Amino acid sequence: VGSWTLGEIAARLGGRLHGDPRGRVTGIRSLAEAGPDDLSFVSRPDHRDEAARSRAGALLAADAGPFAGRNVIVVPNPYAALAEVMDLFHPPASPEPGISPQALVGEDCDLGVDVSIGPFAVVGRRCVLGARVALRPRVVLGDDVRIGADTVLHAGVVVYPRTVIGERVTVHANSVLGSDGFGYAEAGGSRRKIPQVGDVVLGDDVEIGACVTIDRATFGSTVIGARTKIDNQVQIGHNVQIGEDCVLVAQVGVAGSTRLGRGSICAGQSGVSGHLTIGEGARIGAATAVLQDLPAGAFVLGAPAQDHRDWKKQQAALRRLPDLLHRVGRIERTAITAANGAARGTRRPARGRARRHGGGQ
């Protein structure tokens, strides 16, 4: 999609260029794939050797030192710079505005300018879509859904009635927003459904992966805070409150009524039980199961979750446990010998007890 000079790119990024400002690149590729016409990037110190071997025509890096004689644009955060420069070469493809003749739009909807609605999409009654909202093919909106400007819902997304979605939100294919929370009253071994009459509210700049499910609240709202990023196959229970700027990696589950503080991070396949409060900036490791409240800034691992240092110590100790069992068995046997030895020197010792310990092994 065109080409850019290194001078132009450095200017755009506010970076310092080592090399020829008139040099041109026509694409961005990974270190392994890049050729002389490509820009690449060194996002981590341990990629330096790979970067040195790369055939890339120019590099985004935090430090030009290791790359003497090459074209390097020095920026403090090469990965963030990558995000910015990517748009030069891969401008986001917006679907053409307009409503497909194969789409159905209900009565009394309010559609903003340049809205795009794909084929076989169904929009309920009284929906409000902001400017440039794009509903890709087969999206279904229930009645009374409100969506802010510049939001994109990919193919197959289902949005239940009364859901509220902010601006610049992306939801990937086949995700479901606003399905019923899992609430039943038990009586006599059977369960009666509690009608789920609340809704789901997504803040601005939220991004949601594919096959994600976010349940509507029993009463009130299930809330996803602004700028929070949710990966594929994440499950959010009813009445959950996710703060702003959180990150939920793939296959995470957050059970009903739990609150995640601003800036929390849940790594892949982790889970948080219901009715918990997780403090701001908490970090929950991969496959971790959180069963209790966590304070702000906590960093936990394990199932059940513990402070990451305690967990690591216990895991290290667990590897030594089989040997420890042998060692304690030996001590018990030695204790008998030592006690016997002492007994011979003095009087009858606690020999019976020592034996019992050995027998308890």
Place this chain on the structure above:
Amino acid sequence: VGSWTLGEIAARLGGRLHGDPRGRVTGIRSLAEAGPDDLSFVSRPDHRDEAARSRAGALLAADAGPFAGRNVIVVPNPYAALAEVMDLFHPPASPEPGISPQALVGEDCDLGVDVSIGPFAVVGRRCVLGARVALRPRVVLGDDVRIGADTVLHAGVVVYPRTVIGERVTVHANSVLGSDGFGYAEAGGSRRKIPQVGDVVLGDDVEIGACVTIDRATFGSTVIGARTKIDNQVQIGHNVQIGEDCVLVAQVGVAGSTRLGRGSICAGQSGVSGHLTIGEGARIGAATAVLQDLPAGAFVLGAPAQDHRDWKKQQAALRRLPDLLHRVGRIERTAITAANGAARGTRRPARGRARRHGGGQ
């Protein structure tokens, strides 16, 4: 949706009213949200303080004692009463009966009275739909699917051929019933698919969340017993038999040919291996991995699953394990000293062995 007097509500619930029978409420809200025109509920003893502070005009509670001077409807199970009274204020919205002109219905189908089929739904050949069945937009039914009266399939649900669904069943958006079981014969490092020619049978009053997958049987049927409730993103393998009145919380997986006894509960993110038998009323905790049969009434936690008491003891002990390693090291060193001391009093003790233990640390 209208208003009701407290007398009417108490009568409907068979509850005892403390307060003004002519008092009116116009909605139901949580304790935190309710105002003077709302009914609220005290479903757990630890909500009493919140209830006392609530501005709710009336309360459903198991005991009027803590709420002197307020309007209280006393019922034995306030949460179950809530389920019942919710229907007064939020009568379930049935989609209009009728077949969308944008739906496709195959040949030789038998459609009951007041069936509702939404736009872009596809119904295969020879399907049988009971009275008032609702297929929301974009539902796909394969050939020979049978669905009982009053069942609702939400948008995007896919039902493979020959699936049988009971009465009053709900399936939420984008779930898949009857996809192929995961069965392959290995030969020489590669795998050949075993055709999956069985089906899926869902009992009456089953409820299924969003993005759930239930595989068809290799032969025979994968069965979900009546009144069983399944949350979002649950995976049920081929030939699994789930009993009646079970509860499977979000992201649970049950592997092929396993049987879950009536009334079993699988908490979130738990998993059960294949070919197992789980007894009636078993409880499987969150993130628990069941690798062996369980007797009726078992309550297990952990990965691998164990009796919950054993697991708790082990987890408590594990937290003390790093310290235990130090303690045993000290004992080993002390044993040398003590043995040496004893030795001076008598004869050469088992000093060499004691040293070896210390060295093994």
Place this chain on the structure above:
Amino acid sequence: VGSWTLGEIAARLGGRLHGDPRGRVTGIRSLAEAGPDDLSFVSRPDHRDEAARSRAGALLAADAGPFAGRNVIVVPNPYAALAEVMDLFHPPASPEPGISPQALVGEDCDLGVDVSIGPFAVVGRRCVLGARVALRPRVVLGDDVRIGADTVLHAGVVVYPRTVIGERVTVHANSVLGSDGFGYAEAGGSRRKIPQVGDVVLGDDVEIGACVTIDRATFGSTVIGARTKIDNQVQIGHNVQIGEDCVLVAQVGVAGSTRLGRGSICAGQSGVSGHLTIGEGARIGAATAVLQDLPAGAFVLGAPAQDHRDWKKQQAALRRLPDLLHRVGRIERTAITAANGAARGTRRPARGRARRHGGGQ
């Protein structure tokens, strides 16, 4: 679907028939369900007793010995033979070729002979579909998707632009191929999306379950090797490379940029962290969390994953840990006694230290 003589079946399988070659069977059923007109199979030695009790008219078995007097077709791998003979009785049902009048096909597509495109399917521009490709109802293909001959995409599958799919591939309902990878650059507590401009490539004979998500690469390709089988609700991150002949059971997650060697097996609900290299033929047990590289042929269990033997030893030891704590406590108390005894015989021993140990319990 017709009937076959035992002689015909034995010939087809290259098996040795014990019994009447003119005997006829009209179906295949499990041991429990089979009747005198059915063929059944003994796939595992522990099914012999059930097989002896089965009413099946004939058996596929590795050994005729236990079934004297019955019709038995002896083959080395009865389960593989089952896969082959199933096609006789259940020939795969291909959808009728042709493009539904309710489907939309974009400009400049290249469609092979006998392609089948179901109602409400959407095919983007410049797509290439091989011979006999079947898109079931509601499949969505983005622009520039290429699909090899004889591939079937079931209802609701969404394929993002530029995805490449091999021949004879099956993808079950509501799966998503090519959604954006989860890549963000963090700057000042917020995150900026890294555009994901790579693609997804699926090899020949790959099979993919329902509600699976496979993300497109940031750059380059996310690759699923030929003949790999992926069960329902599996998540594959961006830039992952899955080798040939791998098996990923339900609810597995593989994080970004990880490589799985040829023939690896991930059991249900297991997870593999990002940027790892898993050797050929590695086996990862159910609910296992792999946080480090694994060598070829590794067999690991646990969270975090360890060699299966080490893990089993540790789990066995963990069950003895609560008792071990008591045993060590007793030793510490005994050590005081013994030390005291020794002290009386000699001089003042390390009594204070022994006490401290006891107090530390």
